[in-house]
Structure formats: C-alpha cells, structure tokens
Amino acid sequence: MPTWEGPDRQVASSRARPPTARPLHTTPGAARDRAGDLFCSPVMDSPTDLFDDSAPQMQTFSPTHSSTDLPGVHPQPSAGRPAPAFRPSGFPLIHHLLQPGGAPRRIGGQLNTNLSTRRHLEDRNLEEDRGERNGQVELGMGGGEEGVMKEEDSLLGVKKRHSDATLVAEWSQDILKVKRMKLESRPRDGEAEEGGRRREGGREGKRKEREELKEQLEEARERLQALQEKVWRAFGENHMAEGEEKTRRCGNRGGDGGERDAGMMEEEDVTEGMYDEEDIDGGEMEKETFSLLSVSPFDNFHKQREERQKDRGERGSGGGLHLEGVMEGAGLWLDCGGLVRGDWHGGIEDEGEEGGQKFAQALKLELGSAVARVIDRVLRLYTEMTDVTSSSPPAAISFLPADAGNDEGREKGAWMGLLTRGTDEEKIRGKVEKTGRQDGEREQHLLKRSNGSALPPRTEASDLAMPLAEGLSPCHLKKAKLMFFYARYPSSNTLKTYFPDVKFNRCVTSQMIKWFSNFREFFYIQMERFARQAVREALTRDGAPRLGRESQMRVGRDTELYRILNMHYNKSNVYQVPERFIEVSEVALREFYSAIWTGRDTDPCWKKGIYKIICKLDSPVPDAFRLPGCPVG
DNA sequence: GTTCGGCCTG
DNA sequence: CAGGCCGAAC
Structure with missing residues (x-):
C-alpha cells in the first residue's frame, strides 16, 4: 500500500x-x-x-x-447462427501438414510438385489403359505393380526432398495400395475370355465381397468421424467461429498507410498459388475444405453430405456412395496430396459398372483410411510441436498453417481459446505430457533466448521464416493496449518479445x-x-x-x-x-x-x-x- | 551518441 | 495517436 x-x-x-x-x-x-x-x-x-x-x-x-x-x-454471436462460408481456421493447418515440405510459402510450389506427380501418374495410367485395351494387360499384378512401384519411386524421389518423409511415405503407401486395388479390380489375364461364366459363378462371392467392403467402409467412416472430432476438439472449433466476422473486419481495414498484414498478403499469395494450378478445382477444393473443417464441422459435414446425396440422387448418378461422408472430406485431401483423380475416373469409365463400383468402393475405403491416418498424424505432429513450444500450445498453431502469419481467423481460434478459457490448453498440456517428447537441443536453444521464460522471446514466426510485418497495424495497436494492462513500462526488448510477427527497426520500436x-x-x-x-x-x-x-x-x-x-x-x-x-x-x-x-x-x-x-x-x-x-x- | 520518458501540440 | 522537443541515463 x-x-x-x-x-x-x-x-x-x-x-x-x-x-x-x-x-x-x-x-x-x-x-x-x-x-x-x-x-x-x-x-x-x-x-x-x-x-x-x-x-x-x-x-x-x-x-x-x-x-x-x-x-x-458486442453481443455474442448466437449459437444457432449459420456458419459463414469462409476459409476455416483449421484448414490451413491440416492442409499445410498435408504438404510434405510444410513450409508456409511453398504451397504453390508443392502443389506444382504434387500436380506434376499426379499428372505423371495419370499419364502412366492412360498408358496402362491404352495398353490394356491393346491386349497388353499382361502386366497383371506383377507388371502393374512394377509400374506402380516405379511411380512410387518417382513420387518418393520428388517428395523426399521435403522434410516430412514419414508423412510422404504414408501417402505413398496409400497410393500404392489404391493402385493395387485398382489393378485387382480389373479383369486379369484370361478373365476376359471366360468373363461371362466367371461373372455368373462369382456373383455370389462378389456380393459377399461387397458386403464386407460395406462393413469396412462403415468402420472407416466411424473412425474418420472420431478422428475429426479429435481435430475439432484440439483446435477449439467454437472459437474459430466466434469472432470470425470481427477478424474479417480487422483484416479488411483497407489502406492503412500500407500497413497490410503480412498474413493477409500471405493468404492471398497462397490462394493465388493454389488456384493458378490448372488441374486444381479451387472452388471444389475450398468447398470440400469447408465441409470438413468449417465452423460447425459436423453439422455442415452431414448437411452437405445429405444435400449432395440428394442432389446426386436426383441426377441419377449412381456409384458406390456409401462412403460419401468419408469422401466428402477425403476429396479435399485427394487434391492436396496430389493423388489420383485421374485414376478415379479412369477406373469407373474404363470398367464395367460392377467393376467400377467395386473399384470406387475400394478406392474410397483406402482413401478414407488414408485420411484417417493423416488426421492421426496431424494430431501427433501437433502435439509434438506443442511439446517443443513448451507452455504455450496454441503457439504451435502459429506456424502450422501454410499461410499462418497474421491470418487473423486462425489466430482468433488460438487467441480466443487462450484468453477466454484454459480448458483447451490444459487438455493439450496433458496430451503433451503424455507424449513426453523432448527435443533437448531445440529446448536449450529456446531457453537460451527466452530470458528464463518458458517461451522463446521470438516465437516460431521468426524461426520458421514467417514473413514479418514491416509496419504496425491496428491489430498491433490493440494488442499493445491490452499489454498495457500488465506492463506500463515495457522495454523495447519486451516489445520485441511480444510482437514476434513484427519486423523491428528503429522506427517501429x-x-x-x-x-x-x-x-x-x-x-x-x-x-x-x-x-x-x-x-x-x-x-x-x-x-x-x-x-x-x-x-x-x-x-x-x-x-x-x-x-x-x-x-x-x-x-x-x-x-x-x-x-x-x-x-x-x-x-x-x-x-x-x-x-x-x-x-x-x-x-x-x-x-x-x-x-x-x-x-x-x-x-x-x-x-x-x-x-x-x-x-x- | 543513443535510447527513452515526459511534456506539449496538432 | 504522432511529431517535436528536452532532459536524464547509459
């Protein structure tokens, strides 16, 4: 006193x-x-x-x-407010991790890589299909697999340049499996000759096979849903919804002395990179993305699934759609992973309806489980990175998204969770403790620069080459005002610590x-x-x-x-x-x-x-x- | 000389 | 909120 x-x-x-x-x-x-x-x-x-x-x-x-x-x-947004159609906060996180390199600014380049790889695969498939039509089906499993393996080598050769070799390997395995199934679903040598009889005799077997596949699909679907729930719990979907409108407003502050957020630019850059790619159906990708990772993920997920099923039903387009729910989400990752859209259509178009359905189902199953594995992996990576950053789990978020930077929507998922409740953090902390991964070298490095704090003075933003804002934005001002609640006399070093996304020079300081x-x-x-x-x-x-x-x-x-x-x-x-x-x-x-x-x-x-x-x-x-x-x- | 806090002004 | 100015501290 x-x-x-x-x-x-x-x-x-x-x-x-x-x-x-x-x-x-x-x-x-x-x-x-x-x-x-x-x-x-x-x-x-x-x-x-x-x-x-x-x-x-x-x-x-x-x-x-x-x-x-x-x-x-400001009144709290009503709980029943329909989810706005925006890029959800969580999307880039998943999307980013699906890119083997994971470096924020490389999205376009990676899509290029993926696309070229995909085109390569598609070309190979076309060759295969042509060969099959010319009676060169003798490739069979052996030859086909060899071809696939070559493609795999090629794919791995490209992707091994990137950091996350494990994730790449998983995807590669997925591709391999899918291709195997595709080949299996095709008539083999001699099958064409006695196709009629075999179809007659094997109809019962195939029916059983379909039943089994259906069950597997259901399992995969449930698993995927459970994993998605994990993702949403981990990233606090509610907070992503809250304040998104405000976030947009903040981002749309317009010409402010050239003080555009680096994050805004980054997002645009990434978007450009994405949609410049000829084979990418950007709109569809985004739509699928939203369906998987939007504000009310499951509401939207199921609603959109129902709508699409209805829509497809009206159009009379059949096909094995039991896994539609799974594939609604998986569709996104098919594109992101540079996978096999060409294979998909080729499989259906080139084969008989039954074979096509079988292949479609098999493909969906495989991809569904691949998606599930990827989500698991994302969660693992997330907890690992969280572990590295010690006491501030959401900080990991700051460098996970491809277009992280100042994308305020995502930050607001992170921030709101931190500022308004501790449960998510505690949850993740627990997860981190369970993981128990210790990266001694990096920890030491961070501690050395952290002035005794649990967190580094400069966060991952600088470590991971996230573009720094050249100037100060209104959002920085808001943050500074809130900081004033704690520090009336912050030193310049303190300011640098708490504004990791700002490129400090004499003027800014x-x-x-x-x-x-x-x-x-x-x-x-x-x-x-x-x-x-x-x-x-x-x-x-x-x-x-x-x-x-x-x-x-x-x-x-x-x-x-x-x-x-x-x-x-x-x-x-x-x-x-x-x-x-x-x-x-x-x-x-x-x-x-x-x-x-x-x-x-x-x-x-x-x-x-x-x-x-x-x-x-x-x-x-x-x-x-x-x-x-x-x-x- | 540089940095920073404070005061005044617009 | 920013610019100019001054003084203190290093």
Missing part, C-alpha cells in the same frame, strides 16, 4: 491549505496540469467543468455504468514505445483527473472530514473510472481486464489523491514520484501475448 493518508490528516491538510489559496502550478507548459489548477482556482468552482462530459458529477467513482452497458460491448508513452499519458491524466475530483468532493460535499475515503479511492469494475480505462485500452471489451491492473490503478489514484491533497502537486516534478511507484508495479505479460498478431477483434 502506497502512501495513503487517512482522512483526518487529509482534512487537516486541506484546512491548512484552502483550495482558493493554492498557487497555480508551475509545471512548465503543462496544459492539463493547468486545467487541474484552474479547478482549484477561484474562477472555476467545479472541476468537472474542466473535463470531458464523461466525468461524473457527484460520485467520482459511482457505478454509473455496468460493463454490459458499454457501447463497445520508437513508434511502439511512443504508443506506451501515450497510454501512460492517458492513464495518468485519468488518475489525476479523478483524484482531483475526489479531493474537490472531499472539500465541498459537507465541508467536514469524511470517513471512509479509502473506499472511494478504488477502481472497481463498477466504477466510472474503470469504464473509461476499459473503453480506452479494451474498446471491444473482449478481454477481461486483469485484477492486477485494477490494483495498480488504485495505487496510482491514491498516490495522485494523496499528492494533491497534501499539496505536493505544487512541485513541478510532483508526478515523478508517482511514476516511479507505478513503474515498479509492472507484472509479467502472459505468454499468450507471445503469439503473433491480434489477440482480439
């Missing part, structure tokens, strides 16, 4: 120094200080006249507004330091203003000493002062003002009150002592702020 002087002493002091007798401030050029002096001058008898219209008239700290009355309070200077200025002005008013009320209300003055020297959440501070630093009112900030505000208020009451404000440097007290009250900024980008909309 700072130098709070009891009411008795204050009154004695005030009596000894009547307001009208107080000298004007000598603080050089302090206009606002002069305003404060005027309030004590004979000319101005009401301090509130000098301040803005938000100043309380009677009770300085009266609860004139509750937080819910604040104009800045100065600007951010200036921001905090301005924040402090506003803070101290409010403290002085309310302190002066409290002093005035103490003197004028009944002209007598009043007990319980301490209780008025508080900045509870129901007070006008709190409302003003909250409006300034937390305009959207999304962030919960930390209790510590309220305590610091009360200290400052009481210091100002004490200084004014005792007449210390006659000293030109009377505020310096208060500054010195307040600067010692900085508290650590939560690790959540180490995430790049904007914490709240």
Whole structure:
C-alpha cells in the first residue's frame, strides 16, 4: 500500500491549505496540469467543468455504468447462427501438414510438385489403359505393380526432398495400395475370355465381397468421424467461429498507410498459388475444405453430405456412395496430396459398372483410411510441436498453417481459446505430457533466448521464416493496449518479445514505445483527473472530514473510472481486464489523491514520484501475448 | 551518441 | 495517436 493518508490528516491538510489559496502550478507548459489548477482556482468552482462530459458529477467513482452497458460491448454471436462460408481456421493447418515440405510459402510450389506427380501418374495410367485395351494387360499384378512401384519411386524421389518423409511415405503407401486395388479390380489375364461364366459363378462371392467392403467402409467412416472430432476438439472449433466476422473486419481495414498484414498478403499469395494450378478445382477444393473443417464441422459435414446425396440422387448418378461422408472430406485431401483423380475416373469409365463400383468402393475405403491416418498424424505432429513450444500450445498453431502469419481467423481460434478459457490448453498440456517428447537441443536453444521464460522471446514466426510485418497495424495497436494492462513500462526488448510477427527497426520500436508513452499519458491524466475530483468532493460535499475515503479511492469494475480505462485500452471489451491492473490503478489514484491533497502537486516534478511507484508495479505479460498478431477483434 | 520518458501540440 | 522537443541515463 502506497502512501495513503487517512482522512483526518487529509482534512487537516486541506484546512491548512484552502483550495482558493493554492498557487497555480508551475509545471512548465503543462496544459492539463493547468486545467487541474484552474479547478482549484477561484474562477472555476467545479472541476468537472474542466473535463470531458464523461466525468461524473457527484460520485467520482459511482457505478454509473455496468460493463454490459458499454457501447463497445458486442453481443455474442448466437449459437444457432449459420456458419459463414469462409476459409476455416483449421484448414490451413491440416492442409499445410498435408504438404510434405510444410513450409508456409511453398504451397504453390508443392502443389506444382504434387500436380506434376499426379499428372505423371495419370499419364502412366492412360498408358496402362491404352495398353490394356491393346491386349497388353499382361502386366497383371506383377507388371502393374512394377509400374506402380516405379511411380512410387518417382513420387518418393520428388517428395523426399521435403522434410516430412514419414508423412510422404504414408501417402505413398496409400497410393500404392489404391493402385493395387485398382489393378485387382480389373479383369486379369484370361478373365476376359471366360468373363461371362466367371461373372455368373462369382456373383455370389462378389456380393459377399461387397458386403464386407460395406462393413469396412462403415468402420472407416466411424473412425474418420472420431478422428475429426479429435481435430475439432484440439483446435477449439467454437472459437474459430466466434469472432470470425470481427477478424474479417480487422483484416479488411483497407489502406492503412500500407500497413497490410503480412498474413493477409500471405493468404492471398497462397490462394493465388493454389488456384493458378490448372488441374486444381479451387472452388471444389475450398468447398470440400469447408465441409470438413468449417465452423460447425459436423453439422455442415452431414448437411452437405445429405444435400449432395440428394442432389446426386436426383441426377441419377449412381456409384458406390456409401462412403460419401468419408469422401466428402477425403476429396479435399485427394487434391492436396496430389493423388489420383485421374485414376478415379479412369477406373469407373474404363470398367464395367460392377467393376467400377467395386473399384470406387475400394478406392474410397483406402482413401478414407488414408485420411484417417493423416488426421492421426496431424494430431501427433501437433502435439509434438506443442511439446517443443513448451507452455504455450496454441503457439504451435502459429506456424502450422501454410499461410499462418497474421491470418487473423486462425489466430482468433488460438487467441480466443487462450484468453477466454484454459480448458483447451490444459487438455493439450496433458496430451503433451503424455507424449513426453523432448527435443533437448531445440529446448536449450529456446531457453537460451527466452530470458528464463518458458517461451522463446521470438516465437516460431521468426524461426520458421514467417514473413514479418514491416509496419504496425491496428491489430498491433490493440494488442499493445491490452499489454498495457500488465506492463506500463515495457522495454523495447519486451516489445520485441511480444510482437514476434513484427519486423523491428528503429522506427517501429520508437513508434511502439511512443504508443506506451501515450497510454501512460492517458492513464495518468485519468488518475489525476479523478483524484482531483475526489479531493474537490472531499472539500465541498459537507465541508467536514469524511470517513471512509479509502473506499472511494478504488477502481472497481463498477466504477466510472474503470469504464473509461476499459473503453480506452479494451474498446471491444473482449478481454477481461486483469485484477492486477485494477490494483495498480488504485495505487496510482491514491498516490495522485494523496499528492494533491497534501499539496505536493505544487512541485513541478510532483508526478515523478508517482511514476516511479507505478513503474515498479509492472507484472509479467502472459505468454499468450507471445503469439503473433491480434489477440482480439 | 543513443535510447527513452515526459511534456506539449496538432 | 504522432511529431517535436528536452532532459536524464547509459
């Protein structure tokens, strides 16, 4: 508790120094200080006249507004609001991991690789098909597999250049299996000759086979759904939905002195890279993506599946659609993985209906399970990376998405989860502990740079070559204001630590330091203003000493002062003002009150002592702020 | 000389 | 909120 002087002493002091007798401030050029002096001058008898219209008239700290009355309070989105059609936060995460290299800016290039690989595979398939039609089916399993193996070698040869060889290997195995099944589903040598009889005799067997396949498909479907649920739980789908609109708004701030978020540019770049590819059906890919990873994943998933089934039913297009649900999602990854769309159509078109259906089902099964494996792998990778980043799991998110950067939608999945609830973090922490993976070298590296904190000063953004913002954006400003709740006097190093997505230079550093200077200025002005008013009320209300003055020297959440501070630093009112900030505000208020009451404000440097007290009250900024980008909309 | 905080002004 | 300016600290 700072130098709070009891009411008795204050009154004695005030009596000894009547307001009208107080000298004007000598603080050089302090206009606002002069305003404060005027309030004590004979000319101005009401301090509130000098301040803005938000100043309380009677009770300085009266609860004139509750937080819910604040104009800045945004209503929570209704639970039943339809999911907007946007790229969901989680998409790039999955998508990114599906790209073997995983480097954010390489999406286009990887698609190129995948596409060329795919085209290569398709060309090979066409050759195969032509060969089969020319009676060269003798390839059979052996020859066909050899061909497939060659393709596999080729595919691996391309993909081994990328980092995640394991994931590539899995995909390659998937491709291999699919091709095997395709070949198996085709008539073999001699089968064409006695095809009729064999079909006759094997009809019962095939029926059983179909039944078995159906069961397997159902299993795969269930497994995929369970895995998807895991994904959604891990990434907090609800938070992705929340504030997406706001996030968009933040991203759409338009020309702001060229301060486009790097993330915005990144997203566009990636999008361009994706859709420039000739064979990619961008719209379909996005649609499928949304169906798999949109805001209400399962609602949309099933709804879209039903709609599509209905649609296809109306069009009369048959085909083994039992796995439609699985394939709704898998379709995306087929494209992302550079897989075998050509094979799919070729298989159906080139074979009889029954063989085509069988192949289609087999393919769906295989791909469905491949998707399931990929999701598992994604989750494993996620927990591993989470492990590396130690105590801030969502930070991993910052470098997982292909177009991570400042894509505010995704950040908002991460941020909202961090700022509003701890359950997800705890859940992931538990998962991390179970994983128990320790990368000693990297841990050491991170710790070396972390100044003792659990997190590195510069997050993965810089480690993974995420493009840094050249300038400061409105989102950075918002974040800085929220940081002010914890740190009134952050050092430039601290700022660099908590703005990992900003490329710091002298100008940017100065600007951010200036921001905090301005924040402090506003803070101290409010403290002085309310302190002066409290002093005035103490003197004028009944002209007598009043007990319980301490209780008025508080900045509870129901007070006008709190409302003003909250409006300034937390305009959207999304962030919960930390209790510590309220305590610091009360200290400052009481210091100002004490200084004014005792007449210390006659000293030109009377505020310096208060500054010195307040600067010692900085508290650590939560690790959540180490995430790049904007914490709240 | 540089950095940073504070004050004043627009 | 930013720019200019000044002074203190290193």
